[in-house]
Amino acid sequence: MKHDYQLIYKKLYEHYGPQGWWPAETQFEMMIGSILVQNTSWRNVDKALINLRPFLHPEVVAQLSNEELAQLIKPSGFFNIKASRIKSFMEWFKTHDYDINLIKKIDRHQLRTELLSIKGIGPETADVILLYAFDTPIFVVDAYAKRIFYRLGYDMPESYDTFRKQVEKELPGALVLFNEFHALIVEHAKEHCKATPICDICPLFDICGRRLD
DNA sequence: CGCCAGGGCCATA
C-alpha cells in the first residue's frame, strides 16, 4: 500500500479543523500534563490539573512531597507512579533553573536525549514535550497513529524512532503541521477506530476505501 | 459488571 501521510493530515484537517494544541495555560502545565495523560483519558487529567493548578509553579511543585503530590493528582490514575515521575522531571527541570527559554537554546537532539533520561519519560512523552513546550517540529508516534497507518495497510517500521522518521521524511517540516497532526489523530480516535467503529462516516473512509475495523 | 484511556518501567526468559 502506497503511503501518503500528507493526505491523511489533509483529510483530518478538513474534517476537524485546527485544534490549537496543547490544552494548557502555561508551558510548565503542558509538561506536567504530558506525564499525567500517560495511558489516561484527558477528562481525568483535567480533574487532576484543577486540583494541582494552585500549586503549579516549579518551585512549589518541587517542594511537595510525593504523598502530597499523589493526593492532588489522584483523579488521573497511577497517582503514585506519576507523582514520582513528576518529581524526577522536576529534578531535571531544576538543572536548567526552571527556565523554559534557556532550555529552548539547547540542541534538539541533546534535549531529546536529556528528556529520555528522565525516569518516567519515554519516547512519546518526550516528543509531545519537544513539540508542544519547545516548538520542535516532530511527529508523535502514539498508539492511534500506529493503528491508523496499519489499518490503512501501510507497511510501517516497528521501532518508535524509525516509524517517526519515516513519517517526518515525507512531510513538509512546518511546526504547525506536526502540532496539528498529532492533535487531529487523537481527535479522530475519539470517534473512530474503536471497538465498534463507525467508519462509513470516517473522514479517512475515502482513503482506505473500506471500513477501518 | 467489564473495558479502556493522548505510556513506561521492570522482571523474566
Next chain:
DNA sequence: TATGGCCATGGC
C-alpha cells in the same frame, strides 16, 4: 530483545 504484569481513577 521481546513479551507480560503492573500501575489506578473515572466514564460508559
